[in-house]
Amino acid sequence: MLGARVAPRSWTTLKRPANFPTFFNIPVMKRSGPRFIFVGILMLTMLAAAALTADNLSLARRRSHADEFQRLLGGLGLGPSVDLAGCPMCFDARASFACKEDEGALPGSKFLCRHHACSVLRYRPIPLEPAAIHKDGTR
Amino acid sequence: MTKFIEIAGTGVTAILLHPWRSAVTAGAVTVVLLPYLVCLGLSHGLRLEAESSIQLGADLYVSGIQFGHKVPIPLVAKSQIERIDGVTEVVPRIVGAIAIGRNRESAVVVGMPVDRFATGASFLEGRLPGQNSVNELVLGSELAHRLNLKLDSRIPPFYQNAQGEKVSSVVGIFRPDAPVWQANLILTTLTTAAAIFNQEGLVNDFLVYCRPGYEDHVRAKVLETVSYRAQGSSGGPRPMVIQRTDLTAVLPTGLLGQQGVFELHFVLVFAVGILVVLVTSGLGLSERRREIGILKATGWQTDEILFRSLVEGCLLSLAAAALAIVLGLVWLRVFNGFWIAGVFLYGAGVSPAFRVPFVLAPAPALLTVLIALVVVMTGSIYSTWRAATASPAEAMR
Ligand SMILES: [Zn+2]
Numbered sequence: 376m377l378g379a380r381v382a383p384r385s386w387t388t389l390k391r392p393a394n395f396p397t398f399f400n401i402p403v404m405k406r407s408g409p410r411f412i413f414v415g416i417l418m419l420t421m422l423a424a425a426a427l428t429a430d431n432l433s434l435a436r437r438r439s440h441a442d443e444f445q446r447l448l449g450g451l452g453l454g455p456s457v458d459l460a461g462c463p464m465c466f467d468a469r470a471s472f473a474c475k476e477d478e479g480a481l482p483g484s485k486f487l488c489r490h491h492a493c494s495v496l497r498y499r500p501i502p503l504e505p506a507a508i509h510k511d512g513t514r
Numbered sequence: 515m516t517k518f519i520e521i522a523g524t525g526v527t528a529i530l531l532h533p534w535r536s537a538v539t540a541g542a543v544t545v546v547l548l549p550y551l552v553c554l555g556l557s558h559g560l561r562l563e564a565e566s567s568i569q570l571g572a573d574l575y576v577s578g579i580q581f582g583h584k585v586p587i588p589l590v591a592k593s594q595i596e597r598i599d600g601v602t603e604v605v606p607r608i609v610g611a612i613a614i615g616r617n618r619e620s621a622v623v624v625g626m627p628v629d630r631f632a633t634g635a636s637f638l639e640g641r642l643p644g645q646n647s648v649n650e651l652v653l654g655s656e657l658a659h660r661l662n663l664k665l666d667s668r669i670p671p672f673y674q675n676a677q678g679e680k681v682s683s684v685v686g687i688f689r690p691d692a693p694v695w696q697a698n699l700i701l702t703t704l705t706t707a708a709a710i711f712n713q714e715g716l717v718n719d720f721l722v723y724c725r726p727g728y729e730d731h732v733r734a735k736v737l738e739t740v741s742y743r744a745q746g747s748s749g750g751p752r753p754m755v756i757q758r759t760d761l762t763a764v765l766p767t768g769l770l771g772q773q774g775v776f777e778l779h780f781v782l783v784f785a786v787g788i789l790v791v792l793v794t795s796g797l798g799l800s801e802r803r804r805e806i807g808i809l810k811a812t813g814w815q816t817d818e819i820l821f822r823s824l825v826e827g828c829l830l831s832l833a834a835a836a837l838a839i840v841l842g843l844v845w846l847r848v849f850n851g852f853w854i855a856g857v858f859l860y861g862a863g864v865s866p867a868f869r870v871p872f873v874l875a876p877a878p879a880l881l882t883v884l885i886a887l888v889v890v891m892t893g894s895i896y897s898t899w900r901a902a903t904a905s906p907a908e909a910m911r
Contacts, residue, residue, distance in 0.1 A: 409526040423839040427875040440637040449721035450571015452695025457861035459611035460620035
């Protein structure tokens with residue numbers, strides 16, 4: 376039962392029937408239910424945290440193959456496509472400087488390109504104008 | 515302190531007062547969160563791979579541009595770039611698309627100089643291609659699977675060349691855990707790639723490696739001095755130089771970098787999720803309103819009722835987020851992003867034959883917990899507050 380000894384002002388006014396079901400005054404048999412739920416949620420959270428940690432630890436090992444691949448090929452691939460058949464820019468912005476749809480007659484059609492619009496990694500095209508850098512090397 | 519714990523305890527009890535309501539709330543939030551977490555994980559994994567592609571790639575990519583389009587450039591221009599001060603290595607590269615096999619599977623052919631393949635490679639089974647009487651190819655794991663090709667398989671001529679075609683041999687297959695862009699790759703020598711496309715003497719890019727600090731200077735010099743024009747011709751492509759910084763600049767930044775339309779979809783889904791919780795947690799559940807009315811009638815204050823509801827909501831959202839994380843991990847690691855990878859990665863099938871890249875910790879997982887809290891809390895706290903501020907008689911009606 377909630378007492379009034381050291382409680383803040385708002386808790387002090389509690390006047391509740393003695394048999395009102397709270398976590399501490401319901402019978403032990405029934406008390407196991409909330410406890411089971413609480414421990415269950417706690418264990419599920421710990422399981423999720425442990426699984427994430429374990430997965431992150433194995434990430435470094437998995438990455439070594441990827442790094443060796445990129446060094447040998449001089450950097451290949453950038454976007455959410457595994458071939459050039461869809462929108463080549465989505466495979467690699469270095470392979471095509473603009474969206475395939477945007478190169479058509481319809482202005483703004485890059486917004487219709489499903490390889491960008493529904494993509495998990497959308498990026499802008501590389502600006503074509505090399506004038507962004509001056510001939511003396513300054514930007 | 516004991517009071518807080520006691521009231522928190524009643525929050526746990528409240529989960530069991532309406533077990534079906536609690537299960538539906540946690541279940542609905544999990545269902546909403548799971549695809550979001552998986553997509554966010556895919557996006558982060560892909561971005562990590564893209565960053566490694568930029569960082570471990572060449573310092574500069576020199577190519578040609580004509581009428582606003584990227585065009586092939588003559589291989590002979592290599593010597594012009596090699597002469598520039600600060601350049602340590604120039605590697606010509608061919609990257610092109612072909613369709614191969616009975617079902618016209620799309621593949622990406624990458625050709626590089628044979629001396630580049632002198633070392634071994636741990637990211638493939640077999641070996642790197644060499645110069646031989648047959649075309650030696652290394653195939654991507656997805657392509658090899660689709661074409662049903664194994665190591666040492668022979669492929670009859672699949673291209674047309676004025677000098678004649680050759681039989682090709684599969685000397686290597688990329689391991690599934692190499693980067694995703696290996697999936698439909700055909701890696702071969704520069705000579706073989708040029709023969710496949712019947713474009714001898716042309717390449718797509720020069721990968722230029724410079725001494726540290728020389729990148730801007732080399733870029734300026736390439737733009738100034740390199741010419742792809744044939745002698746006596748006034749037209750032709752002009753040089754285009756891409757620097758590492760240009761590539762880094764196009765990648766989305768931040769936790770919620772532009773992940774496309776799916777972000778918009780999920781904003782809508784979360785809005786509906788809040789409404790679902792709103793209905794299940796009081797506005798639509800008269801029993802729950804009555805329960806709050808009884809608590810008020812027996813002396814509970816509004817803030818106590820809100821605290822009780824907060825604990826209940828916190829536990830439900832934690833359960834939903836944790837369940838979504840565990841299921842998301844199983845979906846991506848054990849089932850390798852079955853179906854969902856094909857939705858967001860163009861060219862990946864329903865069951866990809868390559869390791870789908872993903873990173874779930876820490877940002878996507880934390881965001882999942884946060885969204886679960888927002889969805890559950892917004893839904894439940896409002897309805898609890900509405901019921902708790904009404905007079906007990908009205909709430910119990
Ligand atoms: Zn596009």
